Amino acid sequence: MSIPEKEIAHESKSGDTSPSRPHSDVEIGTVEEPSNNGDEALKFLKNAHNVGALTPEDERRLVRKIDWMIMPLMWCCYCLQYLDKTLVNYAAVMGLYEDANINTAQFSNLALFFYVSYLALEFPHGYGMQRLPTAKYLGAAVILWGLVTALTCVCKNYGALVATRVLLGCFESAVAPSLILITSMWYKKKEQPLRTGIWYLGVEKVWAIERLRENQTGIENTHFKFHQVLDCFKDPQTWMLSIITISSNVPNGAVSSYQATLIKSFGFSSKTTALLQLPSGAVSVISILIATYLAGRFNQRALNVVSLLIPGALGGCLMAFLPGESRVGKLIGNYLTNCIGSSLPLLYSWVSANIAGHTKKVTMNAILLMSFCLGNIIGPLTFRQGDGPDFIPAKVTIVVTCAFAAAMALVLRAYYMWENKKRDREDDGTHLENEEFLDLTDRENRRFRYRL
Template sequence: MIDARNDNIDTSTVNENKLRWKLDLRLMPILCCIYFLQYLDKTLLNYAAVMGIRKNLTPGEFANLGTIFYVGYIASEPITSYFMQRFPIGKYLGINVALWGAVVACHAACHTYAPLMVVRTLLGILEACVAPSLVLITGMWWTKPEQSRRTGLWYLQIGVAQIVGAAISYGFQHVHSTRLANWQILFLFMGCLTAVVGVLTAIFLPDNPMSAPFLTREEKVLAIEHVRQNQTGVENKQFKWSHVRELLFKDEQTWPLFLITVLGMIDNGAVSNFSSIIISTFGFTNERTTIIQMPSGAVSIIATLFATYVVAIVGERALMVAFITIPSIIGAGLLLGLSDNYKVGKLFGVYLLNFCPAMLPIIYSWGAANTAGYTKRTMRNALTLMAFCIGNIIGPQMFKAHDAPNYHPAKAALIATMSILVVLCVLLRQLVVWQNKRRDQQMAQLDKVEYSEFLDLTDMENRNFRYSY
């Protein structure tokens, strides 16, 4: 690791603000594009549901297609996290994007349940690297306050994808072919587009600051020095089992944060897989059902921007997660309590459900800010994504075929799970405050350890580390 203080490299000629803009302009478009395609490609099934793909599927089989994606995702998460540490992350991410693009295109050849289950599983396996890779890359290039905004920017591509996806689906519903159904053409188009983006990612996304061809030597060193204050290091290829044991068995924040993520993503799973079906029960045509989903994307964008920018300014991640969950509880209440005569009110209920998933970029940045040691950070990301998968697996399965079309038990369950989430956030905040106070008391009796930022110490090993909440 190059250290400007020890290697006599003069970084005074480099303007830090210009460097930050340079990094934003070179890196953020790639990260945003990847996350946009990741969300859009996995939710194409939601749009294809109103385009005819459900003709050969039972309601239970369609729910299983939503679930099996996350089974593949969760099964591959520990493995892909290990590969992310062992291989150049930019190349590894790009190859995975290109491969899942090919799998998306293969959806067009699948008409029945069995082949669709295969391609959905493969898609989950290949997309499993995206979020943890983007979290690691964001932590590698930006400071903790900067990470919240950057994570929010690439995460809000979910909302953009919801809007664009609805528009693309609406357009393809008016494309007619004697050989292919319109949903098949949709999968072919998006699969080819994603594969091209994957190749470009492997070429243009640097693996770390020192391998960035668009930076001078002085800029590379300043980019590393810029993130010194994170106390989390940049990159280390040695896999350390001690970090894994600490994360799973010693870190008091691990399992509360895990459970919060699971509970929040139950709502996300319901929105991702059943929003079009719920809206279609209001009596709208397939085309209008698709267009009416577009405001959901706008809600997601607004919620994400608001939450991440407030967190970047004032902190308080725990309280913000609790706060943005409340509108989704109200939304589930509207869906449960209003009769079928109040279509507009129930439609607003669907839109409000998109607030809770905006907690995920806060969870990502929270984990990155509170975890030091490269192996521990990669495995923290893996654990967060496993919680993400479990929630998304549970969400669709709550919508039982025998409860259609109103799905009252599922809506009641959403209210209960999100209410528990709010309580857990308040309790976790108190735990973190107590941990910081305990460290302040311990450090008052010890000498400060100098220059421990790049020693690959974990947050528990580095007594200078203070947790964010």
Template sequence: MAQPIGGEDYKARVDSVEMAATATVKGRDKANELLSSAEGRIVVTPEDNKRVLRKIDLRILPILLAVYCLQSLDKTTLSYASVFGLIQDTNLVGTQYSWLGSIIYIAQLVMQPAISVFLVKLPIGKFTGITVFLWGATLCGMTAAHNFPTLLATRFLLGAFEAAVAPTFIAVVQMWYRRSEQTNRNASWYAMLGIVNILGSLLTYGLGHINGSLHSYQIIFLFCGLLTVVVSVFVFIFMPDSPWEAKFLTHEEKLISIERLRMNQMGVSSKVWKWDHVWDAALDLKTWLWFCLITSIAIPSGGISTFGPLIIKSFGFDSFTTILFNIPFGAIQIVSTLGGAFLATKLKKKSPVLVLLCIPPIIGIIMLMIIPYTKGNRAALLVGYYLISVYPGISPLIYSWSAQNTAGDTKRKVTTGMIFVGQSVGNIIGPLLFKPAEAPRYTRGLTANLVLFVLIMILVVIGAFYIKFLNVKHANMREAMGKSRDIVDLSMETSKDAKDAGEALNEDQGGVGEKAFDDMTDLKNEDFIYLY
């Protein structure tokens, strides 16, 4: 590894280089500027990688986990509020409650194009802190909403401010982690959905017992909103904007944190919006595969997250028992999300795990459709409902599958934006397939969800074959250019793998990796290896 030189001259040179790294460099990834300060080639040993990764995890992961936990809690306050009389107290009729579930995703749909640009142009840490504050303040304002128009307006604003969270987190994981590390990190913050279903249920159970001038659901809105506002201050202060601006890393560690990403072949950040990347994303068949996959899983997700407590209540339980029976749902979500990520990381493949995760929800939906809704069948109905709760493990794997197969700063942000357009569309449709009047069976919604889980399995198989075709195409390109046809994907090697092989995590393979920080799209970089 390149050794830094001591003294004031060196410090001045480092400061100058790091300032240059924050300036826009047309057509190149900004990581190039910082790497140019190194005295020779930087070799990332397994020990160095492990040490720097630990520091990154300790700073980045707590922020991601806390913010996504709050976003999930804030978004699901509506379903908890429905159990405590929101529908009756605010005189909601017909599909109005369903629209309160969908409007938040309409706002997210509207915001996605702007967010794609913001994530390329703006400092990501400060941007995240501000959006967290704005949605927390909006949730506090929901306390004063007393009818359908005011609830609809505040839910729209809540969705607009929350729209950046998941796309930002995918960008952050791409910016800080090697491909072998990304799946588990994406799963970690997404698993907060399960934590929320456990802690949120317990929190709501406690808040629902408070007697005062405010309704129980108003107390829930106010408490969650104030907690979010407080956390936003810490996010603004402690979340770094990029590896080269991270104050918690030394200059040497910044070099390692960037160099260890070389074999991702994805770059870090360019701060330059490139229209050719936009067209590349739009014409890439993979983009539309991710779009269709995420839309297909978002429809069941949107419906079940909004109507889940009402489905349990339809089994014949009272309000407080319904909240408590939602806790196992969250525990299963955590297991499926983290377990699916662990298995995908172990196999170094996403497609087989995605197919596997579709099977339990299919069984659960069939159980809810055929088992009579009687008091004696409550246990069986709950088992069916809990089997459906495996579905949250699917979304983070789709996020990672997309992220790990897309290169180029603008293309990554645009692709992520399109994915969340699809997710927003699915979450808009999902609640509208369920109607309170169709309780307890919700036949239309459950039938649609059953078809969609089967469709996901078919799309995953198609996607895996297409990605294998792209790998063959890139191998042919390398061979035609005089490079080795077969190369090792070091981005999927762990520190233990490299240590056992006695190699660095950025081992030289005859020029492979030279274009890693040139801000090229994956389709144009023959060294890029796709993961299926």
């Protein structure tokens, strides 16, 4: 059934006689009553009492309340997750090789096993998050990953380390897609780059839902819709986002796993190396805050992704091509590569802003995180034992993959501009009642406009 036919069927049930929208070539499944098949927000609004109009001051106060309840939890959750999965990077220069009797190839495998299990669980987690309460699902995953992290201290050999890394990947793989999903549920698109998390409010729930109509992405739907899965796989933006994520995470995987090894190769001791990693965190924090703020402020995610990949590529050049005695220059290059990983939150927010339809969002989140895993699997493998101690091929790979990811981000931006202009030409100004919460995908809803 095509979109116009679906709308006629819906209108005949609801009594709405508004004209249908322009024809779309996207085929979708049969739409049932909104109470059965629409977004959870629509069900809530049908049973909610009138709370009055949402004024600008009310909205500012509501957003502040959501932020204060959510942001600290979100920050702690994601920060601790990042530290957990990069623990081996710090341990590498503090005696891990000797204590666990492992070599360089086995160390690379620890990163590989983590991301393989991370990748394998993305689709099961996606299904679980749709069928079960997202907040409780995330909470269970956090508890289990914390338990596995605590057990890492008793690992004394390669086999034990592999077991904990596999389990860590299984449980941590639920975190990022949960946060992406929750971000799209409760924040406007312009707010999403800086905010994420879960919320709990009183009667203000009506306002919190109503203010999200402009997103056209809905909030939540527990019905699994296979036609939305197909829509996701047929959508060109899916694969462009996937390619950008893979290519930008090849250097991210290399840097996050081998940063300590690289700094030590510049001629520093183990203790000095540990201290010299501290500015890397500052570079990441500053670049994330600046890029995400600018992305939300000016609605330019692609340009901000590029602006983070350029210094990353420059950092790779400094590490690869400066002479061996230029320790400071190589160290600065290492710090600059930390901008690369900061592009990931922008990719998360790009997906949450431009993918509509709950099942499609869940599917896209899984593909995005699988792409993230593939990049992080490939990255450490570029560090081959025979290339040490300088690892020039791995550093050149950082430069090439950053340049390719930046080019693809611009291609995707051009695609969104073309698609938006096409929809502007088709738009006849009609509006289907509550279409924002009918759980339509971005390709089914021709009034949807993509964020650049």
